[in-house]
Amino acid sequence: MSAVVTPGAVSRRALRVRGAVQGVGFRPFVWRLAHELRLEGFVRNDAHGVAIEVQGEAAALDRFLERLGGEAPALARIDAIEARIAPPRADGGFAIEPSAAGPTRTGIAADAAICDHCLAELLDPRDRRFRYAFINCTQCGPRYTITRRLPYDRPHTSMGAFALCEPCSAEYRDPATRRFHAQPNACPDCGPRLALRDRAGAHVDAGDPIAAAAARLARGEILAIKGLGGYHLACDARDAAAVARLRERKAREEKPFAVMVAGAASLAPLATVSSEERRLLESRARPIVLLRKTPDADRQLPGAAPGLAWLGAMLPYTPLQYLLFHEAAARPAGVAWLAAPQPLALVMTSANPGGEPLVTDEEEAFRRLAGIADAFLVHDRAIVARCDDSVVRCEHGAPAFIRRARGFTPVPVRLDADGPSILATGAFLKNAVCVTRGDEAFLSQHVGDLDDAPTCRALEEVAAHLIKVLDVAPQAVAHDLHPDFHSTRFATAFARDRGIPAIGVQHHHAHIAAVAAEHGAHAPVLGLALDGVGLGTDGGAWGGELLSVHGATMARVGNLRPLRLPGGDRAAREPWRMAASALHALGRAEEIARRFDAPGAATIARLLDRGLNAPPTSSAGRWFDAAAGLLRVRAVSAYEGQAPMLLEGLADRHGAVAPLAAGWTMRGDGVLDLLPLAAALADMEDAAYGAALFHATLVAALAEWVLAAARRTGADTVALGGGCFMNRILATGVRDGLERLGLTVLEARQAPPNDGGLALGQAAVARAIGRT
Numbered sequence: 001m002s003a004v005v006t007p008g009a010v011s012r013r014a015l016r017v018r019g020a021v022q023g024v025g026f027r028p029f030v031w032r033l034a035h036e037l038r039l040e041g042f043v044r045n046d047a048h049g050v051a052i053e054v055q056g057e058a059a060a061l062d063r064f065l066e067r068l069g070g071e072a073p074a075l076a077r078i079d080a081i082e083a084r085i086a087p088p089r090a091d092g093g094f095a096i097e098p099s100a101a102g103p104t105r106t107g108i109a110a111d112a113a114i115c116d117h118c119l120a121e122l123l124d125p126r127d128r129r130f131r132y133a134f135i136n137c138t139q140c141g142p143r144y145t146i147t148r149r150l151p152y153d154r155p156h157t158s159m160g161a162f163a164l165c166e167p168c169s170a171e172y173r174d175p176a177t178r179r180f181h182a183q184p185n186a187c188p189d190c191g192p193r194l195a196l197r198d199r200a201g202a203h204v205d206a207g208d209p210i211a212a213a214a215a216r217l218a219r220g221e222i223l224a225i226k227g228l229g230g231y232h233l234a235c236d237a238r239d240a241a242a243v244a245r246l247r248e249r250k251a252r253e254e255k256p257f258a259v260m261v262a263g264a265a266s267l268a269p270l271a272t273v274s275s276e277e278r279r280l281l282e283s284r285a286r287p288i289v290l291l292r293k294t295p296d297a298d299r300q301l302p303g304a305a306p307g308l309a310w311l312g313a314m315l316p317y318t319p320l321q322y323l324l325f326h327e328a329a330a331r332p333a334g335v336a337w338l339a340a341p342q343p344l345a346l347v348m349t350s351a352n353p354g355g356e357p358l359v360t361d362e363e364e365a366f367r368r369l370a371g372i373a374d375a376f377l378v379h380d381r382a383i384v385a386r387c388d389d390s391v392v393r394c395e396h397g398a399p400a401f402i403r404r405a406r407g408f409t410p411v412p413v414r415l416d417a418d419g420p421s422i423l424a425t426g427a428f429l430k431n432a433v434c435v436t437r438g439d440e441a442f443l444s445q446h447v448g449d450l451d452d453a454p455t456c457r458a459l460e461e462v463a464a465h466l467i468k469v470l471d472v473a474p475q476a477v478a479h480d481l482h483p484d485f486h487s488t489r490f491a492t493a494f495a496r497d498r499g500i501p502a503i504g505v506q507h508h509h510a511h512i513a514a515v516a517a518e519h520g521a522h523a524p525v526l527g528l529a530l531d532g533v534g535l536g537t538d539g540g541a542w543g544g545e546l547l548s549v550h551g552a553t554m555a556r557v558g559n560l561r562p563l564r565l566p567g568g569d570r571a572a573r574e575p576w577r578m579a580a581s582a583l584h585a586l587g588r589a590e591e592i593a594r595r596f597d598a599p600g601a602a603t604i605a606r607l608l609d610r611g612l613n614a615p616p617t618s619s620a621g622r623w624f625d626a627a628a629g630l631l632r633v634r635a636v637s638a639y640e641g642q643a644p645m646l647l648e649g650l651a652d653r654h655g656a657v658a659p660l661a662a663g664w665t666m667r668g669d670g671v672l673d674l675l676p677l678a679a680a681l682a683d684m685e686d687a688a689y690g691a692a693l694f695h696a697t698l699v700a701a702l703a704e705w706v707l708a709a710a711r712r713t714g715a716d717t718v719a720l721g722g723g724c725f726m727n728r729i730l731a732t733g734v735r736d737g738l739e740r741l742g743l744t745v746l747e748a749r750q751a752p753p754n755d756g757g758l759a760l761g762q763a764a765v766a767r768a769i770g771r772t
Contacts, residue, residue, distance in 0.1 A: 011213060011705035012041070012055040014086040015066070019079035020109045020411070021050045023152040024211060025138030026076050027096050028180040030068070037064050039119050040091040046100035047471070051721075055088055065172025072208035075139055075284065083642065096175055099151045107467065108143055108152050111387070112409050113286040113317035115140035117178060122319050123335055128167070131210070133320040134192045134381065136185065137178040143467045144231045144410055145385050146184060149468055154183040158382035163188035169567070181579040184381075190383035193267040194255040194320070199374050201366035213377045214327035214330070222246050224351055224365055224373035227318055229387030229406050229445070230350035230358030236258075246340070247303065247373040250353060254638040256305035258288045258312040259391065262325040262342040269341070270297045271311050276397040285407025286317035286388035287399060292652075304347060306699065309649035312391060314348070317407075318378075350388050355449055358386045358599065361695025367523075384659055385465055386458070387445045393728060399751040402726055404432070407694050410466070412440035413750045413760060416520040420770055423463060423474040423494065424762035425487040427507060427534070427755045429640070430723075431455070433463045434759035436767065437472050441517065443760055444753055456486040458562050463490075476501045476770065478762035480510070482535045503763045503769060507534025508545045508555040511721030511753070513768075515635045515760030518750045522737055524550035525558075526715040528706055528734070530620035531722035532572065532640075541565070546670065548710050549719070551768035557709050558670030562616035563626060566604050570623065575643040577604065578622050582678040584608040589616070591682075598635055620724045623674055627694045630678060641723075648727050650691035657692045659700035671703045674698070706734075707741050719746040721761075723754035 017026070022045050030043040030052055038474050039056040054064055065083065070076055071657040091402035114122070118135045121127040129135045136142070146157040164172055171179040179185045184304055186192060196209040213223055220242040222235045233250065237240040237259045260268055264278050271279070271291035280289050290310040294408040297311055298304075305311050316322045328344040329337055351359045359365045361381040365376055374423070387406045392399035403410075406407055424434040431447040442667060444462045448455045467474065479491035481504045488504075495502035505513075510535035511534075512527030537556070544560030545725060565582045571577040580592045580601070589605040608614055621644065628643035630633050633650065637643050677697050684690040706718055718738055725731045735745045752756030 002209055006223070008029070008053060009057050010086045010088050011058055011061060012053060012086040013061055013310050014051040014081040014084050015054065015065075015068070017050040017052065017078060018047060018082070018194065019049060020075070020077040022107050022108065023138070023183055024075035025178070025180070026050055026183075028138070028175040028177075029071070029073050031094060031096055031175040033064060033067055033071070034094040039064060040094055040104055042091065042095045042097045044097035044100060045153070047151060048149070051100070052714070053086055054094075054661040057428055069181060070203070073139060077109075079337055079414070079577070081341070084190055088345045099153055101495060107622055108150060108286065108410060110409055110411055111142050112140045112284040112407070113757060114319050114322065118319070119322065120335055122322065124335070125333065129187055129612055130322055131326075132188050132191075132325055133194050133210070133318075133736045134184070134186050135319050136182060138180065138182045139178065141182070141184050142228050145383055145387050145406070147469065149385055150362055150471065150721050152183060158384050159186070160677070162186055162191050166553070169698070170414055184470070186257055192379050194293055194377065194379050197366070197371070197378060198364075201362070201376065206377070210327055211378060214324050216375055217324070218328070219739050221376055222249065222373040223375050224359070224364070226362075226383075227319070227320070227727070229383060229385065230360050231369070232348045232516040233351045233369070234346050236344070237301050237304055237347045238343075238749055239621065240578050243303040243347060245346060246349070248540070250349070252349075254306055254642065255708045256308055256315060257347045258299060258391075259304055260314050260316060260321065260348040262344065262519075263315060263338040266342045267291070269764055270300060271313060272347070274394065277394045279397070280392060280394055280399055281315050285390060286315055286316045287392045287407055289313045290393040290402070291757075301345060303368050303519075307646050307649060309652040310393075314389065344655040349638055354452065356454045357448060358388055360386045366591075369534070383411065385445070385462075394741075395747075395749075398749060400747070400749060401756070402754075403430070403446045403756060404752055405441060409445040410442045410469070412442050415439045415441055415517060415764070415767075416522065419767045420475040421472040421476055422476050423461070423467065423491070423767045424478040424759040424766065425463065425491040426759040426762070427480040427487060428482070428485045429532075430752070430755040431459055431487060432756050434465045434763045435457065435470055435472060436763050437470050441760055441763055442466060442470060443757070444653045445754055446642040449558045450486045452725035456490075459487060471613060473539070474498075474500065476503055476766050478505050478759075478766035479502045480504070480758070481506055481537070503766045505765045506554060507758070508542055508547060508722065509549060509765060510758045512547055512549045512554075512719045512760035512761065513764045514751055515719040515721050515746050515748050515753070517760055517764035518748070519746045519747060521717065521719070523717065524548060524713075525717045525719045526706065526710055526713060527719045527721060527723045528702065530730075532621035533617060533619050541615060541617035541619060543621055543670075543722075544623070545618065546706065548713050548715065549556060551569065551771075552765055555570070555690065557713060558672065558705065559618040560620060560623065561671050561675065562618045564608055564611070564614040564616050566607050568613050568615065572625070575625040575629035575633075576601070577629070578626035578636040581608065582630060582675070586679050588682065588684070596635065604641045618680045620722070623698075624724070626678060627681055627691070628679040631684060631690040633687055633691065644724075646729065647691045647694065648729055649687045651695045653690040654692040655697050657689065658695040660693055663697040664701035666705055666708060670709065672701060674701065694711050695729045695733065699737055702734050703737035703741060706738060708745070716742075717744040717746060719725040719754050721748060725753040
């Protein structure tokens with residue numbers, strides 16, 4: 001088809017489109033639009049994004065520009081369209097030209113769930129890709145997890161190992177198809193293939209690996225299933241014995257499991273789902289969404305999320321996952337069956353034994369998952385970048401991140417100004433790194449806790465991959481102040497090897513800076529940072545802080561009354577110790593041995609008297625632990641954050657109560673003292689009421705405390721940061737309370753409020769230091 005241009009009325013424009021515009025069907029969209037408007041010219045990918053030149057009548061060019069931004073493909077993210085006049089020339093039509101090389105300034109799309117068109121083809125017996133587990137097009141499928149470098153072309157991905165057959169090649173070359181330059185395009189004749197392996201890794205001649213895998217799941221077996229960014233461990237979530245075996249084998253005693261169901265209709269008996277939550281569940285990112293359980297959920301899903309008010313649920317996002325549910329439903333024709341409740345529910349938990357990095361390849365899976373998985377459902381498409389499932393809750397119709405990874409990485413956070421490239425290495429827990437390029441900050445996928453060598457190596461690999469994909473040379477490295485974190489040691493070594501500055505950023509300063517950065521806050525903000533622990537500028541253990549933050553500068557204007565940590569770090573794992581610390585501070589140390597049947601209870605008062613191995617901390621997280629211990633909710637935590645999560649669950653089930661009158665005091669030096677509240681909890685028999693009272697009183701105390709600091713400092717904007725704000729009762733209560741008092745509240749929305757978003761704040765502070 002050739003475009004026709006009226007002689008004598010021709011003008012030409014050169015356009016530059018920046019953003020995530022490669023690998024999302026943008027060039028065929030431009031090609032179709034140009035032909036519809038009878039324009040000549042070309043479109044091509046390059047290292048800056050997409051370059052377009054269009055020539056034709058002025059009115060048609062205006063319509064082209066208008067529709068270019070308004071009708072772009074769903075996966076595209078247009079950050080800017082730059083236009084200039086170019087001299088006319090004879091093109092003889094409109095063409096898609098080969099990609100141009102050069103320094104990279106474009107982005108890559110995140111992995112996307114299978115689209116409706118591909119899903120319909122997947123389940124259509126007449127389609128040549130019927131039940132093909134790797135069906136995809138320009139609107140769905142893997143992106144970040146298969147990409148080695150940009151521009152995003154097939155040879156630069158792990159699909160380069162698969163030569164296209166003639167039908168797939170014809171689709172790939174035809175701009176009129178949905179698979180034009182779909183880099184992972186494939187079919188059963190030329191693409192990746194599934195295989196089933198037994199527990200020893202030996203090939204199982206199963207005929208249909210999907211059918212054999214589904215049968216094993218139905219028998220109560222645990223399967224390791226290779227996905228987009230790594231392996232899942234899966235079992236029947238309704239089979240109590242299977243769930244218990246998975247917990248035992250993975251050594252995950254009580255930490256909640258995520259559950260996958262066929263469609264939103266299948267969640268009705270398990271959780272309440274709002275329209276906004278359903279949109280998140282069905283979005284192209286397909287995160288795990290925290291949903292409020294129904295009263296019957298724990299009976300139907302025994303052992304999935306014990307004792308908690310929330311269930312982590314997700315819907316299938318790969319063709320393979322849909323095929324497992326399709327098999328369990330006896331292979332119904334079409335997609336209508338997905339709108340009806342389906343009985344199958346699968347535990348789908350990350351295959352990361354011992355908290356180590358996610359398993360990504362077969363040999364690693366056979367070695368690391370031996371003794372956990374009964375069988376392995378594998379495929380031969382390599383995973384380039386490991387990427388776990390994202391975890392979110394719904395706030396105001398948008399995702400509030402608990403863990404930011406698949407579906408959202410590497411979507412950048414837009415910064416307020418251009419600046420030097422910074423590598424920020426995060427902290428110790430829930431590590432993620434951040435790399436800035438121009439006015440964008442690219443937060444990596446979740447890496448994990450840096451408490452083992454494999455995860456430390458994974459941090460370094462993720463940083464190297466992100467730097468390579470973005471084609472940048474960092475000019476400085478930002479890190480936490482704690483000298484013993486691997487993230488700090490890696491940052492200082494990286495800086496030393498390249499002769500660039502290494503910049504230490506205080507932990508809670510980074511929490512608040514991350515929130516300020518994503519909101520583009522220029523003026524000073526008051527920061528309320530509540531978390532477990534972070535090294536303070538005075539060398540102390542901080543965690544309940546009021547900070548005045550303005551770019552590179554931070555001043556501590558208040559903190560929670562410190563409690564001692566009897567046993568040091570052990571107190572963070574044993575809430576009874578924090579309860580003992582609170583009783584000691586109340587002058588009731590004689591009650592400790594009587595209240596707590598735990599090793600060390602008889603001697604802990606003497607340790608606290610002498611201050612031996614009992615450093616003080618202002619941590620808000622430890623106040624949650626103290627409350628849980630005083631109310632006998634939990635004496636020892638089976639996983640990080642368990643006691644506060646159980647406390648929140650109790651409060652949620654009980655319902656709202658009025659805050660305790662005189663439940664706190666504020667000292668003139670900016671210290672908020674919660675001991676009056678602790679005294680009341682210590683004498684309380686009703687744990688659920690006590691949990692609700694703790695939350696209500698803490699929210700009221702924080703609001704009064706922040707307002708007083710705002711009046712002292714003149715600040716009218718408050719940023720909320722730190723892991724405690726993953727507690728929905730706390731986050732909602734503080735936000736609403738401060739807004740009622742007339743303050744503007746900023747919350748983490750594009751990054752987690754916990755340490756998973758810390759690197760963003762470190763990078764923002766480092767760039768601000770560079771500007772001073």
